[in-house]
Amino acid sequence: MVRWLRRCAPLWLVLLVVAAVAGAITVQVVVERVGLWRGIVVAPHFTLVELSTTIKGLNRVDVRVTLRNTDTAVHSANVTVQLLDKDGEVVAEQYQLTGDVPGGAEWTHVFVFKEKGIVERYDSVFVVVRELR
Secondary structure, eight states: OHHHHHHHHHHHHHHHHHHHHHHHOOOOOOOOOOOSSSSEEOOTTEEEEEEEEEEOSSSEEEEEEEEEEOSSSOBOEEEEEEEEOTTSOEEEEEEEEOOOBOTTOEEEEEEEEEOTTHHHHOOEEEEEEEEOO
């Protein structure tokens, strides 16, 4: 029995080292943004009426978002606008709460992104509307 332990001890040591190394490996999760509607995800009671982008110089991008509450009840939402580069990575991000939007009414906001060289890095817009109430 002692001979078996002597022969197998190096194997157990190798297995222990391999387990420790495997536990130390960090897995990188890649987030892929998929836009089914031109890069827009809208909440159930809101419809996107307008999405326009205006480039002003080399360091400013304005994104105008207009939503319509399609329900008869009052609803509110959190609107997030992301500027993405050609690889889908987030260059800049802003969010705005709509406040209470009455049924049938529209809400408009202009997201102003000011950052040195943002126009060079910017490729597309991704909008997410998360209904709060």
